Amino acid sequence: MVCIFGLTGGRAPLVQATTAQGDSMSASTFRTDRALPGTAGTPGSAAVPPGARPAPDRPLTSIVPKELVHRTGVAEVMLTGWERVEGDHFTVTAQWPRGHSLFTTGGRYHPLIAAETIRQAGILLAHTEYGVPLDGPLPVEEIRVSTRPGLFGIGWTPATLELRVTVRPRHADDGTLTGLRAETEIRRDGRTAATGLSAVACVTAPEDERPPSRRPALRDGLPAAAPQAPLAPQAVGRLSPLDVVLSPTPRPDRWLLRTDTGHPVFTGRGGRIPDMVLLEAACQATAMTLGRPCTPLDIAAGFGPGTVPAGPCVIGARRLPAAGGTESVLVTGRLHGEPVFHSTVTAAAG
Structure with a gap:
């Protein structure tokens, strides 16, 4: 497969995305139609004939299409x-x-950036390697991440990572793909920075099968409910009220989820509460329960059937018994009185 981006006329160079496996979308590489500054051939190489397309002498970095990771x-x-x-x-x-407005603070990466990277990897491979249509439902069922804090410092250049991913597809009796689990190791500078997994469902009930009372009002495909007043950002380890996803209630162990659809990270598809909103809510509820902002070491989260429909979601939390110099908090989400989300967040003991 060859995808061509750019102008077909004029003087702008075309950029082509080619693949090493013919029609497969795997092994994506990029090249330009003419040499770029600093990427000419090696000294002593033959002159490039007019009309030829010299390849760069080193790889050029590009991102994957945003549609393939649901961004x-x-x-x-x-x-x-x-x-x-x-x-x-x-x-x-x-x-x-x-x-990054959400994933970097105090010279360090927040562990949620590893969770988001693992989430994107599972979705990318579902679409490109396992035939899941881009416009089809792909709800996340589970996300787990375990981090090595010593490798989450921010350096002088962006962190370059290698993910080693093993996919375990799930099939129905007739061979239909019903889901997949992507077990992932994130490596930085040759060392394991995080491990985790994401699991997605490839077949779900049609959206219109939900009872009318469960279907959210939408604005531009997103929930239209206005967010409530946030908790104090410093109480949950955030700098901006825009990054706070919890609103207070009369109970100290209960909060209302704020779904601000204008946030660049907290965006979802089909009028559903985005996975990253719920993971951030779990981290913030953990901070409130422990009485201090904290950096998670491990996060394990499960989502209800499908993904969570948008609506007034109540977040609850309770402390679990401490063990091995760590503290853990169980966080739950309930929508219309029904459990739709659960997560265990573990942090170093304060």
């Missing part, structure tokens, strides 16, 4: 390429920016 903006895409190694084993490359 509305290219600035939120973490992945830069992928390649099938053999069978259901893949290598995915990624890059973390040095600055």
Whole structure:
């Protein structure tokens, strides 16, 4: 398969995305129609004939299309390429920016950037390697991440990452793909920075089968409910009220979920509460329960059948018994009185 981007006339160089496996979308590489500054051939190489298309002498970094990872903006895409190694084993490359409104703070990456990277990798491979249509439902069922804090510092350049992904597809008796689980190791500078997994469902009930009372009012395909007043940002380890996803209630262990659809990260598809909103809510509820902002070491989250329909969602939390120098909090989400989300967040003991 060859995808061509750019102008077909004029003087702008075309950019072509080609693949090493013919019609497969795997092993994406990029080249330009003419040499770029600093990428000419090696010294002593023959002159390039007019009309020829010299290849750069080193790889050029680009991101994968935002549609393949369910992002509305290219600035939120973490992945830069992928390649099938053999069978259901893949290598995915990624890059973390040095600055990000949500995922960087105090010279360090927040562990949620690893969760988002793992989420994107599972969705990317579902679409490109397992035939899941781009316009089809692909709800996330589970996300897990375990981090190595020593490898989450921000350096002088963006963090370049290699993801080693093993996909475990799930099929119905008739062979139909019903879901897949992407087990992922994130490596930075040759060392394991995080491990985790994402699981998605490839077949769900049609949207219109939900009872009318469960269907959210939409605005431009997103829930139209206005967010309530947020908690104090410093109480949950955030700098801006825009990044706070919880609103207070009379109970100290209960909060209302704020779904601000204008947030660049907290965006979803089909009028549903985005996965990253719920993961951020779990981290913020953990901070409120422990009485201090904290950096999670491990996050394990499960989502209800399908993904969670948008609506007034109540977040609850309770502390679990401490063990091994860590503290854990169980966070739940209930929509219309029904459980739709649960997560265990573990942090270093304060």
